[in-house]
């Protein structure tokens with residue numbers, strides 16, 4: 001028998017019971033659900049990662065939909081429990097959904113939502129921050145100041161890497177990878193090399209136009225190249241940011257062999273998913289190559305770091321905060337709530353999940369649609385014509 005978990009209840013008399021496994025930022029998401037006759041139950045248990053048993057207890061005997069988090073294991077057990085409770089909707093409050101077994105959700109006819117479109121720029125900005133922090137040794141220098149070690153300017157103090165004119169490498173040039181590439185090209189006048197199965201035409205056009213603009217102003221133009229392999233990016237780039245999804249093909253994409261072909265003074269950034277990097281091999285590489293630096297937002301065994309990583313000065317580490325801007329997190333909560341609400345109300349699925357602005361406009365009611373359901377085709381859900 002699972003132990004009861006503490007909850008906060010909004011609109012107790014609401015017809016549809018929607019559970020959120022965590023308190024989420026903002027209040028709009030709660031109001032939107034309440035306005036549509038939902039009773040909202042928010043888990044307030046002081047436990048960062050809820051177990052499957054905790055979530056089963058939250059689902060209970062009657063539950064119409066659940067908003068969950070990327071730390072939770074949404075597989076056969078939870079989808080069958082949700083289906084038994086009459087639930088037909090689940091949404092991750094995240095764009096990534098490698099914690100969700102979509103086949104299991106399909107089996108029980110549960111719609112699975114995610115939150116694309118609202119976190120692109122925020123995540124790209126963190127990748128850019130990590131790139132700069134690692135290249136310019138910001139965290140090391142900050143620690144040095146706070147330790148009272150600064151006793152005057154020195155020519156060799158915390159010398160790092162200049163980005164201007166160097167090459168930024170992007171592996172996975174989808175929404176976030178392309179936004180990051182634009183920031184680094186435009187902001188720091190870096191040349192671009194990228195690897196993606198699909199051609200990033202808009203990104204290429206942007207870099208071409210920006211290069212022409214620089215040239216017309218008497219500056220060195222920036223350039224772009226689409227690499228034919230990931231190795232080409234690793235070999236040639238000075239700063240590399242990883243933006244693939246995590247699946248069987250991208251597990252340990254960066255490993256001992258790929259690290260060995262990178263420049264000795266390269267900067268590697270990961271804001272995608274931890275297991276994309278073999279973290280044990282990375283720790284060893286960082287030890288052997290003190291001028292090689294990393295900026296990591298995600299870790300292979302989150303929330304843990306592999307032994308030795310925390311001791312390395314050439315690693316900047318932050319706790320999976322890439323999407324953590326107020327606007328984005330409130331927007332993610334709204335989209336997740338609307339994904340669940342849309343399915344409960346029988347609304348169609350929004351036709352372009354990357355164009356979610358109408359759902360985020362606080363001054364107008366959101367469209368009657370679920371913003372992003374990843375298994376809409378498998379479940380044969382109708383698509384909005386708006």
Ligand code: GLV
Nearest residue numbers: 093094095096323
């Ligand atoms: C965060 O990691 C997300 O996938 O939204």
